[in-house]
Structure formats: structure tokens, C-alpha cells
Amino acid sequence: MSNLPKGGSFLFSQTNPQDIFTPEDFTLEHKMIYRMTTGFVTDSVLAQMNELEAKKEGLIRELLMAAGELGLNGADISEEYGGMEMDKISTTIIAECMGRSGSFAMTQGGQTGIGSMPIVMFGTPEQKKKYLPGIVTGEKVGAYALTEPGAGSDALSAKTRANLSPDGKHYILNGTKQFITNSAMADIFIVYAKIDGDKFTTFIVDGDSEGLSTGAEEHKMGIKGSSTRSVSFDDVKVPVENLLFEIGRGHVVAFNILNLGRYKLAANSLGNAKFALELSASYANERKQFGTPIANFGLIKEKLAEMAIKIYVMESMVYRTGGLLESMMHSLDTSGADGGQVAAKGIEEYALECSMNKVFATEALGYVVDEGVQIHGGYGFSSEYTIERLYRDARIYRIFEGTNEINRVLIPTTLLRRAAKGDLPLVETIAQLKEKIAGGSLAREGEAGLVQAAKDIFLLTMGAGLAKYGKDLPKHQEISGRLADLAIRAFAIESAWLRAQKAVANEGGVKTKLKLSMAMAYISATVGLLEYSAKETLTALAEGEELASLLENLQRVTQYKIRNTVALRQEIAAAVSEEGKYVV
Structure with missing residues (x-):
């Protein structure tokens, strides 16, 4: 564990692109799990969606048992209790693919996540033996x-x-x-x-x-x-x-289970968003207005491109975090009687990243399904078209597993708590940044420079928040919420860029042009938003000469040249339209 990056440490150091996990690293087994789960969802769930939505008697249990026969209910459960004990990338893939299954994703997620993981991680051998085999097969339903x-x-x-x-x-x-x-x-x-x-x-x-x-x-x-x-x-x-577990320690169970639940929900959101883009791209290719497919219209291209960009970013974040969780599991000895608790403690290290994934992915999903409805026009408002259901289904994602507001408050709170314990060099890094700004040594080159600029924007703003409120900063939710957004977007920007850089190094620039375009378009469009949010926050934290000095420092941190994002989006939209779905 000592060689693994600490949760939240991405804000204070640079990450080697080769050290992160990306979807391009899927093994043959991962790809097989992807195909199998997607096939199950398409053939067994989506084919019966009308009956499922009407709550046909016995259908949910039938589907859970069918998922159990494929091993999809036991991915996180050890073989000793009938499970498959898969790696974290495999369980992420299952969660992503299940995202396409609408309400069944909630049922199956309740079964395999919050409805059983408390027993997996904190149960006694007797409790596990009594309850987990039935969860795995689907014969028993958990809540x-x-x-x-x-x-x-x-x-x-x-x-x-x-x-x-x-x-x-x-x-x-x-x-x-x-x-x-x-x-x-x-x-x-x-x-x-x-x-x-x-x-x-x-x-x-x-x-x-x-x-x-x-x-x-x-x-x-x-x-x-x-x-x-x-x-x-x-x-x-x-x-x-x-x-x-133990009397009076239910909060330990609850909070540890929520970490994994938030991460899995982000993976669900990813699969759901890909489905929405697939429906929208296909519709845009088929729907003709003024004698041409609407996919040829510039403003529809913009929508398809932005949907794809957000999916690329959330995919990069989700699987980067999955790689961290898998590396953590590899570093731990979970063979003892308390192995589940050891695993829970390991996952807790990345609670910050789990919350970031949950907020970003669920809100990106909300954007994607909304634009999907818009592309469908009046038909998008009709229940005859699947995009209408996806739009309704997506709204709850921002509420459960801890509302996005709660998760936002948790992010600066967790950073401050870990910094106080000496686990993260928050105060030291803020001081170093101030010295660099004073010394004028803030050269920014290309997207790599903007990745660092995103982190510096957060650190500069966080420093101002600490200067005014100290340890009471989390109590000021308008400020802590904005700080959370800065941190989340810094993680998003870096994850997208690192994935593109890793692909370029491993596969060459020609094959990875689309990944680079998506990363560059997102970074260019987002840095300006970070700058504005920081200005708004700093103005709430300081005034007079102090504010003027902070805004001047912010300007030094955020000097950059904007790219032609319109051209980048045209390129991305063309690729999406040609394939009729998300493609990288």
C-alpha cells in the first residue's frame, strides 16, 4: 500500500500516464465480460422493458436468477460462498453494462452492492454462509x-x-x-x-x-x-x-458501503450515457429535415460531440479509479477472518475519488439524456421512444447514494481531515504555489500545462478559503461546494489527458487522434469555467487589496491559448455519426 498513490494526492503531484488504468488496457477476459453482460441486458432486460416497467409479477426474480446463472450477481463475492471473486475492473464493466438496463440496474445494484456488500465486508463466516449463496444465485433478494x-x-x-x-x-x-x-x-x-x-x-x-x-x-x-x-x-x-459487525459502529458499515456504491453508480451512469448517445446518433442519422439527415446540421453536431466528450471524460475517470481500487486490493492481505474489513479500509482510501466520480458522472448523464431528448425533438417527449425513459430514469442518480450536495461537501472536508493527519501536503503545496507565483515561474505549455493550471486554480482558491475560515471552511457550503467543483474538474481534466497521452505513447498518434481531440476540447472548454468559478469564490472570500492580489495571482495561473474547439467538435461528431454510437 505504501507505493500506491494516496486518495486525493493527484492534486499535489504529477501522475505518469502509464500508471493509470484505461479502457484500452482491457484484457481479453474483460472484453468477454463486457460482451456477455451487454448481451444479457439487450436480450433479457431491454427486450422485456415494457413488462418490467409494468412490474410484471415474478419478472424481477426471473431476471435476477438469469443474471445469477451468468455469475453477474457474485462478482464481488468469494468463491467460498458461490461467487466469482472478480477483479475491480471486471466488476466495473458489469456495473457499466448494467447501466443500460434502466430500473433493473437499480434492482441488480441493490442486490450486488448495498444489499449484500455489508455482509461481504463485515459479516461473520456464519452470516456469509447463510446469506451470500442465495444472493449470488438470485434465489434470495437483498435490500x-x-x-x-x-x-x-x-x-x-x-x-x-x-x-x-x-x-x-x-x-x-x-x-x-x-x-x-x-x-x-x-x-x-x-x-x-x-x-x-x-x-x-x-x-x-x-x-x-x-x-x-x-x-x-x-x-x-x-x-x-x-x-x-x-x-x-x-x-x-x-x-x-x-x-x-460491532455495536455502535453501524456508521463504519454504512460509509464504507456508500464509497463503493457511489463508484458503481458512476459506472452505471457511464453505460446509461453511452446508450443515450447511441439512440441519439442513430436517430440523427435517420431523421431528415429539409432533405438531409439532421446529423448534418451544425448545432446537432455540437450536441453529439459534447455528449461524446462528456462520456469520454467520465469513462476515463471511472476506469482510472477502478485501476486504483484494483491496485489497492492487490496490495492487501484479505485472507484472514477480517479480510472484508481490510478490503473496506482499502477502498476507503479512495473515498474522495468515489465521490468525485459520482458527482461528475451523474451530472454528465443528466446532460447527455437531456440533449438526447432535444435531438429527438417532439418524439423525445413521447414514451414511444426509449430516450424519454432514459431522461426520467437518470434524474434519481443525483439523489441517491448520498446527494451530490452531500458529496460536494465531503470532498473539501475529506481533504482537510487528511491534511490535518499529515496524509496530504495541502498547506505545504499551497505555500509552494504562492512562492512560484511570486517568483514568476509559471510557464504553461499546451494541455499538460492546463492540467497543472486546473490544480493550481483549486489550490489558490482553497488557500484563500483556509485563510478566511480555517478548519470551519466546510461549514460554508457555498464556498466548499465550489471548491469541490474545482477539484472534481481538475480530476476530470487530468484523467482525460493522461488517458490520451498513454494511448499516444502505446499506439501512436494516428490511431488515437479522436482521444486527443476529445481531451483537448474538454480541457479548452473547462479551464475558462474553472477560472470564472475561482473568481466568483475569491470575491466571496476577500475584498480590497487582498482580493486584487488574489485575482492577479489567478490571472498568472490561468494564462493559456484557447484551441479551435468548434473544429474539434466537428471531427468528433463526424466519428459518432459514422459509427452511430460512442466511439474512441
Whole structure:
């Protein structure tokens, strides 16, 4: 682990392009998993989407069991309990491909992620043996019960109680959970409750427990094929052996599971966005106006290109992070009884990157499906066209697994906490940047220079935030949210550029021209946004001579020449139209 980059360290150092994982590094096995999962989604899920959306009786279980037969439910579960124990790139590929499956992605994600990973990572051998094999096959359905009517983002304020029975054999659960995926047919609930009203703890609750009941199905905007209900516990008896991990440490389980959930959701978003672009490019090629396909119109080209650029960037971020997680898993000894907890701790190292992926990818997906509807025109507003469903389904992505607002606040908070522990050189690097600016040594050349400029914009602005608010900075959410955006976009810019540079080095410039064009177009368009956001933030943090000095320093950091992004987008749009889908 000592040789691995620390979470968030990309902001304070340069990364060698050869050290990151990219989709171009897929092995033959990875490509086979990609084809198999996409085939399953197309042939088994999309072919029955109308029935799925109408909640046809038994279809969800049938599909889960079909996924189980292919090994898709057990990718993160060890062979000892019937799973496939795949590497993190393979599990990312599965999550990406499942993104195309609409509401089934939520059902299957609830099954393989938050509904089972608490047991995988924190369960005893007996708990794993009892529950995981059924999860793998799809014979048992898992659900995750954390959210409450009065406790959404503030999960630790949950009011569900658990009291030990007089005979010491059971915990008695009372309370209500809200918006629980898979709740209608769940056999296994991961439930969070407070023992004696104050010790936040995790339990495994059997779905057929006496006193457990579910409310009516929520009438949702999207993901209509998945079950979402409230779950009530009325003196539900939970055997003491079903207490998960340790009393009072439910937050450890919850937060570690959310890290992986956020990352997987970003991968889901990637697959969904590719599907939306595929539908839109095909439609633009077929739809004629004024005697020519609308794909030939400049403003439609702009849309197709920008959709593809955002997908390229999110793909670069997702698989770069997947590579970090896989390297982390390789560095750990998870063979012991506490192997799951060791793995969870390892994944936690990249909690920052998981949050960044979640925010960027879900918001990029929102953009892509919105433009997809626009390209379809009036037909995009019709439920006869798939893009209408994708538009509705995508909206929830920015809300669950921690709202994007919560994730934004977490980013500077995590950076400050790690810097205070000495894990990240935040204060030192800000001081070094000030010295460089004062010395005038800030030469910027090409996109590589702009990658560093993006980081410097963040550091300069973060330094001003720390100077004014110190450790209380996260309490000022308007500022911390903007700082998070600067950090996220710096990670996005660097990931896109490193991927292109690695491809050029390994394959040559001719074969990788499209990757370079996408990276350059994104960087050119984004640096100006970073500069404006920094100006806005600095103006809120300082005034008078101090502000003038900060803005002058910002100008020195952001000197750059803009590229002809219109021409780059025309090139990208032509490639997308020719293939009728996302292509790099």
C-alpha cells in the first residue's frame, strides 16, 4: 500500500500516464465480460422493458436468477460462498453494462452492492454462509434499509430503535425506513437502528420476520420497474447472531458501503450515457429535415460531440479509479477472518475519488439524456421512444447514494481531515504555489500545462478559503461546494489527458487522434469555467487589496491559448455519426 498513490494526492503531484488504468488496457477476459453482460441486458432486460416497467409479477426474480446463472450477481463475492471473486475492473464493466438496463440496474445494484456488500465486508463466516449463496444465485433478494422519513442525508439521526430482549436472545426493532429499493420482494434486509436509542448499529433482518411490513409502491418519476417502498418494523425479533459487525459502529458499515456504491453508480451512469448517445446518433442519422439527415446540421453536431466528450471524460475517470481500487486490493492481505474489513479500509482510501466520480458522472448523464431528448425533438417527449425513459430514469442518480450536495461537501472536508493527519501536503503545496507565483515561474505549455493550471486554480482558491475560515471552511457550503467543483474538474481534466497521452505513447498518434481531440476540447472548454468559478469564490472570500492580489495571482495561473474547439467538435461528431454510437 505504501507505493500506491494516496486518495486525493493527484492534486499535489504529477501522475505518469502509464500508471493509470484505461479502457484500452482491457484484457481479453474483460472484453468477454463486457460482451456477455451487454448481451444479457439487450436480450433479457431491454427486450422485456415494457413488462418490467409494468412490474410484471415474478419478472424481477426471473431476471435476477438469469443474471445469477451468468455469475453477474457474485462478482464481488468469494468463491467460498458461490461467487466469482472478480477483479475491480471486471466488476466495473458489469456495473457499466448494467447501466443500460434502466430500473433493473437499480434492482441488480441493490442486490450486488448495498444489499449484500455489508455482509461481504463485515459479516461473520456464519452470516456469509447463510446469506451470500442465495444472493449470488438470485434465489434470495437483498435490500438496504438506511433512509428514514425524517433522516435522509442525515442518516445518523435515524430513529429506528433496537432493544435487547429480556432473555438476551433477540434485538427488538421498531421504526420505519423510506425509499427502500427491492423492498417488495426482499428476503434479506440490511437495517440500521440505534441500540438503546444511541448506539447506531447494523442488523441482518429476514424478510419474512413477524412484524416486518412494507407500504404501497412509490409512484416514481423514473426507474418504474424497480420496487421502492417504505418498510416498517413493529417489534420485529432479530436474533443476536444477526447483529452485523460491532455495536455502535453501524456508521463504519454504512460509509464504507456508500464509497463503493457511489463508484458503481458512476459506472452505471457511464453505460446509461453511452446508450443515450447511441439512440441519439442513430436517430440523427435517420431523421431528415429539409432533405438531409439532421446529423448534418451544425448545432446537432455540437450536441453529439459534447455528449461524446462528456462520456469520454467520465469513462476515463471511472476506469482510472477502478485501476486504483484494483491496485489497492492487490496490495492487501484479505485472507484472514477480517479480510472484508481490510478490503473496506482499502477502498476507503479512495473515498474522495468515489465521490468525485459520482458527482461528475451523474451530472454528465443528466446532460447527455437531456440533449438526447432535444435531438429527438417532439418524439423525445413521447414514451414511444426509449430516450424519454432514459431522461426520467437518470434524474434519481443525483439523489441517491448520498446527494451530490452531500458529496460536494465531503470532498473539501475529506481533504482537510487528511491534511490535518499529515496524509496530504495541502498547506505545504499551497505555500509552494504562492512562492512560484511570486517568483514568476509559471510557464504553461499546451494541455499538460492546463492540467497543472486546473490544480493550481483549486489550490489558490482553497488557500484563500483556509485563510478566511480555517478548519470551519466546510461549514460554508457555498464556498466548499465550489471548491469541490474545482477539484472534481481538475480530476476530470487530468484523467482525460493522461488517458490520451498513454494511448499516444502505446499506439501512436494516428490511431488515437479522436482521444486527443476529445481531451483537448474538454480541457479548452473547462479551464475558462474553472477560472470564472475561482473568481466568483475569491470575491466571496476577500475584498480590497487582498482580493486584487488574489485575482492577479489567478490571472498568472490561468494564462493559456484557447484551441479551435468548434473544429474539434466537428471531427468528433463526424466519428459518432459514422459509427452511430460512442466511439474512441
